[in-house]
Amino acid sequence: MTTNSLTTSQGAGRAGDKVFSGATLAAGCLILVVLFGVALFLVVQAIPALVAPAADIQGGNGFFAYIGPIVVGTLIAAVIALVIATPVAIGVALFISHYAPRRLASGLGYVVDLLAAIPSVVYGAWGAAFLAPQISPAYGWLASNMGWLPIFQGPASATGKTILTASIVLSVMVLPIITSLSREIFLQTPKLHEEAALALGATRWEMIKMAVLPFGRPGIVSAVMLGLGRALGETMAVALVLSSGALTASLIQSGNQTIAAEIALNFPEASGLKVSTLIAAGLVLFVITLGVNMIARWIITRHKEFSGAN
Amino acid sequence: MTVTAPVARKRSALTKGQLPAFAPYVVLAVALVLGAAILALIGFNAFGWGLVSAILFAIGLVGWSAAVEGGRKASDKLATCLIVGSFLVALLPLISVIWTVLVNGIPGIITPGFLTTSMNGVTGALDNKSVDEGTKVLGGVYHALLGTVQITLLATVISVPVGLLTAIYLVEYGNDRALARAITFFVDVMTGIPSIVAGLFSAAFFFAVVGPGTKTGAVAAVALSVLMIPVVVRSSEEMLKIVPNELREAAYALGVRKWRTILKVVIPTAISGIASGVTLAIARVIGETAPILVTAGFATTINNNVFGGWMASLPTFIYTQILNPTSPSNPDPSSQRAWGAALVLIILVMLLNLGARLIARIFAPKAGR
Numbered sequence: 120m121t122t123n124s125l126t127t128s129q130g131a132g133r134a135g136d137k138v139f140s141g142a143t144l145a146a147g148c149l150i151l152v153v154l155f156g157v158a159l160f161l162v163v164q165a166i167p168a169l170v171a172p173a174a175d176i177q178g179g180n181g182f183f184a185y186i187g188p189i190v191v192g193t194l195i196a197a198v199i200a201l202v203i204a205t206p207v208a209i210g211v212a213l214f215i216s217h218y219a220p221r222r223l224a225s226g227l228g229y230v231v232d233l234l235a236a237i238p239s240v241v242y243g244a245w246g247a248a249f250l251a252p253q254i255s256p257a258y259g260w261l262a263s264n265m266g267w268l269p270i271f272q273g274p275a276s277a278t279g280k281t282i283l284t285a286s287i288v289l290s291v292m293v294l295p296i297i298t299s300l301s302r303e304i305f306l307q308t309p310k311l312h313e314e315a316a317l318a319l320g321a322t323r324w325e326m327i328k329m330a331v332l333p334f335g336r337p338g339i340v341s342a343v344m345l346g347l348g349r350a351l352g353e354t355m356a357v358a359l360v361l362s363s364g365a366l367t368a369s370l371i372q373s374g375n376q377t378i379a380a381e382i383a384l385n386f387p388e389a390s391g392l393k394v395s396t397l398i399a400a401g402l403v404l405f406v407i408t409l410g411v412n413m414i415a416r417w418i419i420t421r422h423k424e425f426s427g428a429n
Numbered sequence: 430m431t432v433t434a435p436v437a438r439k440r441s442a443l444t445k446g447q448l449p450a451f452a453p454y455v456v457l458a459v460a461l462v463l464g465a466a467i468l469a470l471i472g473f474n475a476f477g478w479g480l481v482s483a484i485l486f487a488i489g490l491v492g493w494s495a496a497v498e499g500g501r502k503a504s505d506k507l508a509t510c511l512i513v514g515s516f517l518v519a520l521l522p523l524i525s526v527i528w529t530v531l532v533n534g535i536p537g538i539i540t541p542g543f544l545t546t547s548m549n550g551v552t553g554a555l556d557n558k559s560v561d562e563g564t565k566v567l568g569g570v571y572h573a574l575l576g577t578v579q580i581t582l583l584a585t586v587i588s589v590p591v592g593l594l595t596a597i598y599l600v601e602y603g604n605d606r607a608l609a610r611a612i613t614f615f616v617d618v619m620t621g622i623p624s625i626v627a628g629l630f631s632a633a634f635f636f637a638v639v640g641p642g643t644k645t646g647a648v649a650a651v652a653l654s655v656l657m658i659p660v661v662v663r664s665s666e667e668m669l670k671i672v673p674n675e676l677r678e679a680a681y682a683l684g685v686r687k688w689r690t691i692l693k694v695v696i697p698t699a700i701s702g703i704a705s706g707v708t709l710a711i712a713r714v715i716g717e718t719a720p721i722l723v724t725a726g727f728a729t730t731i732n733n734n735v736f737g738g739w740m741a742s743l744p745t746f747i748y749t750q751i752l753n754p755t756s757p758s759n760p761d762p763s764s765q766r767a768w769g770a771a772l773v774l775i776i777l778v779m780l781l782n783l784g785a786r787l788i789a790r791i792f793a794p795k796a797g798r
Contacts, residue, residue: 218513237778
């Protein structure tokens with residue numbers, strides 16, 4: 120009887136092992152399936168728009184004439200957001216990792232993480248209701264004093280609902296991402312490098328320039344790339360803030376549009392071919408962000424192998 | 430660094446060529462006074478005062494340092510000013526957003542019935558009447574709150590088992606195999622999927638499988654799961670990794686099967702971290718707007734069925750109330766409702782974040798022996 124119960128329990132255990140490891144494997148594979156499913160279903164639903172006669176697509180000049188300007192608009196908004204956010208984010212990361220008093224540092228990091236916790240629609244509402252009216256006088260000044268630059272060509276939007284405002288809101292949203300990743304990298308800087316620099320008489324800034332930044336450069340690059348991925352795909356900040364229109368070079372007039380906002384504004388009422396067109400636009404966005412993210416992740420993995428800071 | 434040692438009667442040769450310890454405070458006071466004076470000439474406002482004073486402070490301190498201490502110390506001071514300044518700049522939007530939401534949201538949230546009524550039957554005419562006669566704004570967020578809770582719950586029910594099992598596979602069974610490495614890489618890539626693409630995927634999937642135009646709470650829940658699963662995997666993986674190997678080996682030595690070791694030893698040890706990671710993941714997806722916008726439609730009435738009919742949620746409620754006010758000629762009642770809903774949403778997200786920290790602290794495994 121003893122033997123019997125032992126064998127049965129062992130049999131059950133072996134089966135349990137098989138079932139459990141099978142379940143975990145299935146869950147892991149499901150994730151891969153979902154990611155490929157995302158690509159597959161987007162392609163399947165987008166095909167009608169890609170093969171439709173040019174005249175049937177919105178604008179009447181085919182899909183690529185439709186998607187081209189909003190891809191450019193997406194890139195403009197994301198790049199401006201990064202130009203604003205990157206220096207500030209690196210400054211904040213350095214402040215938390217090397218300047219703030221040690222006891223305050225984790226609390227300050229939590230404060231910056233709060234920026235990431237605020238829902239995007241609230242940022243959009245804030246940008247439209249608070250930031251745009253506050254900033255429109257500055258646009259008027261730019262238009263009258265720097266209007267000779269094509270990007271500040273007047274007349275400035277009276278409501279302030281321009282692509283520059285949308286980019287500022289976007290930059291606030293990507294700031295916590297870049298900050299938290301660069302902070303992690305800066306904290307991994309070998310202590311001996313820092314102390315060697317200080318022992319040679321470097322000031323704190325020279326120590327950062329000589330030890331921290333060279334060590335963290337790949338990390339900063341990939342953090343910025345991840346921020347770019349977020350800025351490219353962010354919807355609400357643009358949909359609520361920007362009063363969209365045709366592609367224009369001026370950043371302080373209403374106009375321009377991004378892919379994500381175009382989808383959000385039109386998808387709920389769309390039907391038939393319009394749905395396919397918007398899903399195809401989503402596919403384009405997916406491919407762009409996937410590329411950006413894969414490059415960023417690749418840099419991080421490569422960096423991990425060389426840093427030895429595990 | 431400025432002098433920190435107690436000042437001797439005569440400054441020694443060692444501390445010569447350094448700014449005195451009180452230098453920053455002097456420069457700050459001068460900058461504030463000068464800033465106020467300049468702003469008084471061109472029209473005073475607090476933001477401009479802060480900006481002008483900060484610039485004057487940086488110029489003054491760096492200039493003084495360059496004159497007394499030389500270029501290297503001066504550029505160190507400049508870098509310090511810029512880095513501290515960038516932190517203060519980053520705080521501005523945080524304070525501004527929270528302030529705007531509080532100021533605009535409190536009138537909405539204290540309106541009686543705001544949390545307990547839906548938008549059923551609230552029309553533009555009623556909004557016009559409330560503006561003309563100054564009566565209270567009708568309608569509320571009950572239906573949206575209910576929808577958010579249902580959609581998020583369903584998304585959690587889908588994501589947690591998948592995410593947790595995947596994390597277990599990666600930590601306990603993966604052994605750095607090619608498949609495990611591929612899963613890790615693609616989970617990382619998945620965290621970068623734009624939320625609207627997740628929504629489009631779910632919509633495209635259900636359009637293809639169930640029928641064109643399928644928009645229900647369940648479609649939105651699938652979209653949110655696509656965003657939530659990678660977050661759950663990453664946080665659970667980190668937590669499982671820090672469970673000491675000795676615990677596993679002790680269990681194996683007692684003859685316990687691997688799956689029972691995982692269920693009875695590894696997961697209970699890591700449960701506080703896993704639970705707080707899941708809470709943070711919920712906090713992340715509960716505020717997502719775009720995926721719900723393209724998958725669940727808009728509803729103004731209470732819908733208790735996740736699997737049938739359009740469904741409202743807090744983020745889409747905010748979005749539609751701002752973009753398409755109930756009464757186009759009088760958008761104020763709609764914007765009051767939108768800000769009220771935004772305040773409710775922010776409170777929800779902050780509570781979830783706080784909850785995650787509490788869970789991590791309260792249920793943390795006892796460290797002592």
